[in-house]
Amino acid sequence: MSRTTSAAAFSLACALGCGPRPSPAPDPLPSWTAGPAKNAILDFVLRVTQDGGPDYVPAAERIATFDNDGTLWSEQPMYFQAFFLFDRVKELAPKHPEWRLKQPFKGILEGDLKAALASGERGLAELFGSTSAGMTTEEFESMVKAWIVLAKHPRFKRPFTDLVFQPMLELTAYLKANGFKTFIVSGGGLEFMRAWTERVYGIPPEQVVGSTGKMQFQNIDGRPILFRLPQINFVDDGPGKPVGIQNWIGRRPIFAAGNSDGDLEMLEWTMAGQRARFAMLVHHTDGEREWAYDRQSHVGRLDKALDEAGQKHWLVVDMKQDWKTVYPFEK
């Protein structure tokens, strides 16, 4: 039932005699500062859920997609999955003496990230193959689950999953309560995310889209397994995001949120559909509570998408101004 219908039903009931008026519904976005950003979100959700209204969208088509790194949780000083990969390199290094001479492993082991990153895509593929493949899907899931509860962010000295954005938790819950199906669409590793996204965000595994490696089914003496091969299968970033959305979801979102140029094509794809739709960017403007970065950043660069958001009047959320709370632990 839409808000309006619900209000009408209530008024009718009261006309027939009723008790004290109930208090107004609690604010669904309490960590958002009152103002244009918050109003734009509330207004959009009201419009698309208003049965009979000009912008009404049936619940089945209320698909919302969220980037993860920098949109649902922080991504500095580097993507949090990189901390996992680096910890795996350190753990496995004693068995790989050759890594002391080979990038990106050498740089990671010596703390020279610049040298490690200079190995580029070839280096990333080798890093993935050496640390995240050569095991079953269940073994990988257990490994991520064990790491994510123990590892600590270097600045905050807290588990990485403490660094999720409280306003975005409220936003995804608000959309879900209004009949939206919320998906993560991230460049991060699909199985890396699925190991904790349901617990942390309430988003189930089947609503997570991400980068994947190749897998192979094997039947080992009657025990079927899925073996993770050391090859990258799909990169869900930039122009890959609309491809991932089509492949996994098969519907065009009506709401998409990102924070970097890697999300631009997802926002373009979302906004190119018919009828009411909504695109937003989280702009990292808060160097004190979180980080401040955009056009010059190596991680999460926001340049072209910021220009396009300005031209097309997409919502740009100013973290410093629009968010009363950044992390749940501040409350």
Add this chain to the structure above:
Amino acid sequence: MSRTTSAAAFSLACALGCGPRPSPAPDPLPSWTAGPAKNAILDFVLRVTQDGGPDYVPAAERIATFDNDGTLWSEQPMYFQAFFLFDRVKELAPKHPEWRLKQPFKGILEGDLKAALASGERGLAELFGSTSAGMTTEEFESMVKAWIVLAKHPRFKRPFTDLVFQPMLELTAYLKANGFKTFIVSGGGLEFMRAWTERVYGIPPEQVVGSTGKMQFQNIDGRPILFRLPQINFVDDGPGKPVGIQNWIGRRPIFAAGNSDGDLEMLEWTMAGQRARFAMLVHHTDGEREWAYDRQSHVGRLDKALDEAGQKHWLVVDMKQDWKTVYPFEK
């Protein structure tokens, strides 16, 4: 609420005084003959939904996967998607005079299917590339939607979507009503299926897993499109099915239904999990109302999986005996 809790609540209410007893719940599977097959399904659903019972499975983990061709609808005399491909070949042939000399096109145009099929996987890939790629995802969807309402099955002279199995429509609805999330996991083309599966089965696009071609995001003068490339990306059949399940869904099903050796690995993967789970095969035994085939069939061969189902006591549904109705139009 589980059936048992619900019944207990009702008894309690009646102990406090109540009106006439309501009539028993209607049969959720009216097209299934009373007997062991129907009982096995009802018993499994009761067990996994009985809150506090030893086999209870939380709703979020109630994932059910269904093969499509031969499991949810018929697949004879050939997969229905092949009729679409063949119609496309005939439509496009005037622009491709070279097809008169080249398999599989030549065989399709001359009605010599044996010659066409002899071109094997290479032929299938060329057929896919020539008929189903080189256009946007939206153009392909429109094309399938137009075809599926007009094309007729050669034996029944009815739209192909009339040849869905009434007992399976009841089964998927029954599982859904009991908190299951139902997925199609098919070797068929993902986008071919998504163009009609929501309308026909009530299964939304994001719950369809299938074979895919490669896609590319393009921005044509500010208009973003997804272009279908003429290369096969993923084949969701046989050992590909557990890979597809992991990739799209990320949870192991607790219920899986198939009808051929191409479903064997999906059933093995499903049954290898912990706790209560269910595997079933539709055995095509009804040459009068549908078709009768198994070990020797070229389409939907059921040989190895039939043996394994016997050894492992998976449910084998005898279509002739266990289904009162095959197609909805019989009713």
